[in-house]
Amino acid sequence: MRDLLRLVEAPVAPEELVADSPSFEDLFRAESNGLFGALCLVVRNRAEAEDLTQDAFLKVWERWDRVSGLDDPTGYLYRTAFNAARKRFRRAALAMRRATRPEPAGDPMAAADARTTVAAALEMITPRQRMAIVITDLLGYTSEDAAPILGVKAVTVRVLASQARAAMRKTLSEER
Amino acid sequence: MSRYRTVLERERERYVLPRDAFERLTRRRDRQRRNQRILSAVLALVLAGAAIGSVVLAFRGANRQLPATQRITPENVSRLRLAWSAETEGGTTTPVATEGVVYVGTRMKLYAFPARCHPSPATCDPLWVASTGPIAAPTLADGVVYAANNSPGGKLYGFPASCGSGGIACEPLWTGGFGGTYDPHVAPVVADGLVYVGSRVGKVHAFPADCGTGGVACEPLWVASVGVRWAVHRLDVADGVVYVGTVMAATARPLREPGMLYAFPSRCDGGCRPLWRSRLPGPILGLAAADGALYVGTLGEVYAFPSPCDDPRGCAPLWTGETRGPAIGMAVTDSTIYVQGSGLYAFPTACRMDGRVCDPRWASAEALAPFSSGPPAFSDGLVYVGTQHGRIHAFPASCSDPCEPIWTEHTGLLGWVNVAAEEGMVYAGSEDGLAAFGLPPEPRRLSGAEWRSTLLFYVAVLLLAGSALAIRWVRRRTSVR
Numbered sequence: 001m002r003d004l005l006r007l008v009e010a011p012v013a014p015e016e017l018v019a020d021s022p023s024f025e026d027l028f029r030a031e032s033n034g035l036f037g038a039l040c041l042v043v044r045n046r047a048e049a050e051d052l053t054q055d056a057f058l059k060v061w062e063r064w065d066r067v068s069g070l071d072d073p074t075g076y077l078y079r080t081a082f083n084a085a086r087k088r089f090r091r092a093a094l095a096m097r098r099a100t101r102p103e104p105a106g107d108p109m110a111a112a113d114a115r116t117t118v119a120a121a122l123e124m125i126t127p128r129q130r131m132a133i134v135i136t137d138l139l140g141y142t143s144e145d146a147a148p149i150l151g152v153k154a155v156t157v158r159v160l161a162s163q164a165r166a167a168m169r170k171t172l173s174e175e176r
Numbered sequence: 177m178s179r180y181r182t183v184l185e186r187e188r189e190r191y192v193l194p195r196d197a198f199e200r201l202t203r204r205r206d207r208q209r210r211n212q213r214i215l216s217a218v219l220a221l222v223l224a225g226a227a228i229g230s231v232v233l234a235f236r237g238a239n240r241q242l243p244a245t246q247r248i249t250p251e252n253v254s255r256l257r258l259a260w261s262a263e264t265e266g267g268t269t270t271p272v273a274t275e276g277v278v279y280v281g282t283r284m285k286l287y288a289f290p291a292r293c294h295p296s297p298a299t300c301d302p303l304w305v306a307s308t309g310p311i312a313a314p315t316l317a318d319g320v321v322y323a324a325n326n327s328p329g330g331k332l333y334g335f336p337a338s339c340g341s342g343g344i345a346c347e348p349l350w351t352g353g354f355g356g357t358y359d360p361h362v363a364p365v366v367a368d369g370l371v372y373v374g375s376r377v378g379k380v381h382a383f384p385a386d387c388g389t390g391g392v393a394c395e396p397l398w399v400a401s402v403g404v405r406w407a408v409h410r411l412d413v414a415d416g417v418v419y420v421g422t423v424m425a426a427t428a429r430p431l432r433e434p435g436m437l438y439a440f441p442s443r444c445d446g447g448c449r450p451l452w453r454s455r456l457p458g459p460i461l462g463l464a465a466a467d468g469a470l471y472v473g474t475l476g477e478v479y480a481f482p483s484p485c486d487d488p489r490g491c492a493p494l495w496t497g498e499t500r501g502p503a504i505g506m507a508v509t510d511s512t513i514y515v516q517g518s519g520l521y522a523f524p525t526a527c528r529m530d531g532r533v534c535d536p537r538w539a540s541a542e543a544l545a546p547f548s549s550g551p552p553a554f555s556d557g558l559v560y561v562g563t564q565h566g567r568i569h570a571f572p573a574s575c576s577d578p579c580e581p582i583w584t585e586h587t588g589l590l591g592w593v594n595v596a597a598e599e600g601m602v603y604a605g606s607e608d609g610l611a612a613f614g615l616p617p618e619p620r621r622l623s624g625a626e627w628r629s630t631l632l633f634y635v636a637v638l639l640l641a642g643s644a645l646a647i648r649w650v651r652r653r654t655s656v657r
Contacts, residue, residue, distance in 0.1 A: 032197055037191040041188055137180045
């Protein structure tokens with residue numbers, strides 16, 4: 001009992017409090033490239049993806065006092081980013097911007113190879129299907145969790161993801 | 177599914193943000209915050225400007241001094257306050273107010289004051305002053321102020337009403353010699369392009385109203401004589417007839433002697449002879465012609481004669497009325513003639529036709545008398561009279577006998593007070609100077625449309641502000657799940 005009281009009364013060091021709640025910069029370093037890559041897959045435009053990434057992080061930053069207390073700040077970040085992406089798809093101007101292709105980094109030969117296979121496969125499917133397959137297959141969301149992000153029902157998410165897989169399968173097999 | 181995950185992860189790993197991504201994000205946040213601050217400031221400025229503009233529009237003129245539309249009525253007469261006062265050289269006769277200017281004659285000068293003098297209630301400076309010698313009450317017609325010198329051998333003056341401002345000395349347009357008036361409260365009469373003035377030596381002079389400019393000496397168009405025994409005491413013109421009331425001049429007690437009433441044609445070319453004349457038992461102290469009747473006041477009696485009268489011997493009176501003391505000042509309205517002397521009497525103009533005694537509708541309470549010898553002033557259902565000791569009384573036109581004033585005010589002036597009323601102002605003149613009374617400024621009441629538009633504006637502002645706050649609150653609540 002005395003030990004328990006000592007624990008309760010023991011002062012907590014400020015650095016310990018800080019360590020319990022990660023800073024926004026930590027979140028940015030951990031998640032920025034992953035989110036950027038996922039958005040590149042969805043929107044098929046590097047500049048657009050970077051813009052969406054910044055927007056999502058800015059919104060999280062504005063609400064960091066609350067978001068930092070959530071169980072899954074990363075989930076909130078992705079939901080914010082994909083909601084924004086979905087809204088942008090609705091805009092007619094986006095169709096004109098999509099003419100610019102994303103620029104892959106790394107080995108030029110490998111990148112060129114990937115672009116002809118996966119990128120070509122992603123190009124063949126609709127934005128909604130891309131979002132569905134990225135959210136469910138890449139990010140591992142269930143169709144129920146993905147539904148509010150896409151703004152559709154869970155069954156629709158499953159249908160979109162299935163259609164995307166079928167289209168990609170066909171494209172990837174043809175490439176081989 | 178794992179196959180696609182691997183493929184997609186490999187593809188995703190190819191996209192990497194620049195190294196300075198966080199710094200770029202920080203700069204973007206700074207820009208965003210700066211833009212939000214600018215937008216908030218602009219929005220606040222617009223809302224503040226709109227709110228201030230709305231308030232200014234809604235309450236514009238609330239502090240305006242004595243708005244011209246503010247009429248004095250029996251309901252608000254008790255709120256009359258001293259608006260301004262003015263010092264004059266040589267006392268004042270009955271003031272005359274018209275078209276935003278109040279004119280007053282003294283024993284030395286003619287003054288023109290702005291009716292709404294500022295700053296109130298400080299001493300008001302005149303617009304212009306004319307050195308005339310002792311003059312009777314002035315008259316204004318067609319932009320010319322006529323004033324008659326009432327000293328022996330005096331002159332009739334014609335001054336431009338818009339002579340100037342800043343207290344300048346005004347020069348007359350023209351002058352005409354006529355011999356001086358008998359009573360300082362008798363103003364020249366203007367009718368049909370002629371100016372009529374009676375003299376203490378029993379003559380009536382008719383001058384052309386537009387006799388000339390540049391101070392020329394004007395000759396009368398005609399002169400009528402009633403004899404040197406009679407001093408012309410009252411004059412009025414109606415229906416082409418000049419009515420002349422006289423008192424006996426060559427006597428030590430003129431009020432004890434009879435008076436003569438004359439009627440001359442207003443166009444009296446080639447020797448002027450009276451249309452008719454009539455002898456009254458008392459001196460003619462008051463005279464007014466209006467609406468088919470000629471009212472004559474003597475010492476204790478009022479007579480109503482038909483006008484015009486075709487009988488060369490004079491017509492019998494339509495009715496007579498009795499007053500306490502002399503019946504001097506008269507003011508005729510549509511249905512009532514107010515007679516002022518020792519008291520104030522309201523006689524119906526159409527009282528009777530048989531020459532018998534007419535009872536007044538009401539008379540002022542005896543304790544208030546005596547009143548001054550100037551005419552009462554009637555305006556907007558109120559009759560104003562001045563008293564011997566610097567007071568003004570306001571009686572309601574629809575009063576009952578005995579009538580008590582509904583407003584009494586000491587003017588701050590000494591001696592007999594003569595009054596005038598016009599466009600929401602009451603003026604009092606005495607030996608001591610001039611005082612003007614008006615209603616104090618009150619907040620302007622908004623019209624129905626102004627109320628609606630103001631209310632609509634504030635509801636819109638509240639809705640906008642409420643909506644903005646609600647959206648912000650909802651976004652804060654719902655965006656973090």
